[in-house]
C-alpha cells in the first residue's frame with residue numbers, strides 16, 4: 241500500500257485515467273466520449289464514472305491471459321451491470337457472501353459461472369449456493385466442511401469443492417489486505433500440515449469431491465516475484481494430489497499515483513505459469529485467477545464538487561468536497577494515496593498543495609493528505625480523484641447519513657446510469673420502529 245505521494249506540479253499521469261480518457265474542445269476531460277463536467281450536471285456529485293470500454297477490455301485481457309476459468313472478484317465493485325458485463329466478456333464471477341451471490345444471480349449470471357468464497361459461510365449461504373448450482377465452493381474451514389457434508393447428505397448429492405490453502409508467503413502490501421501468510425483467518429496452512437489433513441479428510445468423504453486447490457496471496461501486490469514464490473509453494477503442494485484445477489486468487493497491484501508502475505495481466509499470468517512449471521505443474525491443469533482491482537480500479541474515477549476552501553496560514557489549505565470517507569474509506573483504512581485533478585483542466589500544472597477532505601464530522605475524514613491542484617481551483621469546481629473503480633463504491637457507507645453516490649457507465653458518447661444515487665428517503669427504508 242502506498243502512502244500519499246509528495247505533491248508534484250505536474251499534471252496527473254494520463255496512464256492513471258481510464259483508457260478512453262481524452263480532452264474535449266475546451267480542454268476539459270472526457271471519458272467514453274462524455275464530458276465529465278456535463279455528466280456531473282446531469283447526474284450530480286459525488287459521481288462514480290466508469291469507462292465501459294476499459295472494463296470490457298480488461299475482462300477480455302484476463303480471459304486471454306488465464307483462460308475461460310478466470311473469475312472477476314466482485315468484491316472490488318459489484319452491481320448488476322458489472323456482473324453482467326464481466327459474464328458477457330467471458331469471466332466467471334467470484335462471490336464471497338450471500339449478498340454478492342444474490343446480485344450476481346439477479347444479473348443473470350448462471351450459477352455454474354460462479355465461485356463461492358468466504359471464511360465463515362453460513363448454512364443459509366451454502367444452501368443458497370447449492371440451490372443456484374454454484375460452480376465451485378472453496379472450503380475454508382473444518383466447520384464449513386461439516387456443514388457442507390450435512391447438506392450433501394440431505395440432498396443426496398456430491399459437491400465439487402476446492403480447498404483454500406495458505407502458502408505461508410508474506411506479500412509486500414498493507415497488513416490488512418495480506419492473506420497468504422501463516423497467521424491468517426483464511427484457509428488451511430501448508431506448513432502446519434492442516435492443508436494435507438483436509439485433503440486426507442476429503443479423500444474419504446463421499447459427500448464432497450476435491451477437484452482443485454485455491455490460494456490468494458493478498459491484494460495490491462506489485463512484485464511478480466511474490467506471486468511466483470507463492471505459486472511455487474502452492475504448486476509443490478498441488479502436484480502430488482493429481483488434481484485438475486488450480487486457482488491462485490487475485491491481487492495484482494494497480495497504480496494510484498504519479499510514477500507508480502504496474503504489471504500487465506499477461507505478465508502476471510506468465511510469471512505464475514513459469515513458476516508452476518518449475519515445480520512440475522502440468523500445462524494441462526486448468527489454471528485460473530481472480531483479479532478484482534486490476535479489472536476495475538483504473539476504469540473508474542470519482543467526481544466531486546468543491547464546496548469550501550479554507551487556507552490556514554502556515555498550515556494546510558483544506559479543500560472540502562461533497563463526499564469523503566463514506567464513498568472512499570481507503571485513505572483512512574490503509575493510508576492509500578490518490579491524485580487530484582480538475583475536470584475542466586486535466587492537463588493543467590498543479591502548483592498548489594492542498595489537503596482534500598470530505599464532509600463527515602471527523603478530522604480523520606481525509607481523501608488526499610497532500611494533493612496538488614491548479615492555482616485557480618475555486619469553489620464549485622468539479623474535482624476528480626482517479627483510480628477509484630475498485631473498493632470505492634464497494635466499501636461505501638452511509639456514515640453521517642450521507643446518501644451513496646450514483647454510478648454511471650460511459651461509452652461512445654453515451655452515459656447510462658447503472659446505480660442510482662441514494663435519496664434521503666432511502667435512508668429511512670430500514671427503520672421500522
Ligand code: LLP
Pocket residue numbers: 313315316334357417456458459460489490491492530531532533534570574630631
Ligand atoms: N480472491 C480472493 C479470495 C480475495 O480475497 C480477493 C481480495 C481477490 C480475489 C481480489 O483481489 P484483487 O485482485 O482485487 O486485489 N479493500 C481492500 C482490498 C481487499 C481485498 C480482499 N480480497 C482495498 O481497498 O485495497
